[in-house]
Amino acid sequence: MITLFHKPNTRSARFVFLLEELGAPYRLHEVATRSGDGSGAPDPANPHPHGKVPAIRDEDDGSVVFESPAIALYLTDKFPANGIGPQVGDRQRGAYLSWLTYYGSVMEPAWTMSFLKIETPRGMAGWAPVAEVMDFTNRALSAGDYILGERFSAVDVLIATTFAMFMGGPMMPKTPLLEAYVKRVVERPAYARAMAKAGGQPK
């Protein structure tokens, strides 16, 4: 049994989507967090070190996992049956790990810098400018329906749900390719089930 520490309309909603895709046994533990306007406070019941969501606890052994790429990897390794996360020995494992990490370490900082209108210091920052990130992503999606080609994976759960929210703004120009990609992902039955349970789309 997986406990997902969750708050509606946040990044944790996409883990309801992933858990639904995986057919994993889970329960939601709704917690309070700080909000962007400075209101709210971390919930002492939330095991995330910074009081953020998502975090999960695996009730089988008490393991706590935080940070979205780590949670995605943990869950797809633990529940491998439907192939949403390429396993060790799969030729796509390397690409899977790279994209999960790229999402957290490159895409998110690039989008945040772009939102804040701060230029990425080349040669110093560990990520790349948003235009390069979007170019790379568009090129990946030109080769197949999903980031890993023809195979839907947990990488798409992270990336497509982000595009669903922000595409069309200056940091994520809308392209027919990205629009079709988002539609393909959010039309999955697990997404509708998850949004009904999560109390709102990821933000």
Ligand SMILES: N[C@@H](CCC(=O)N[C@@H](CS)C(=O)NCC(=O)O)C(=O)O
């Ligand atoms: N790097 C974290 C980010 C998590 C995060 O910032 N979550 C937001 C909600 S979308 C949050 O909990 N904010 C409350 C806070 O910053 O205290 C991840 O990808 O899991």
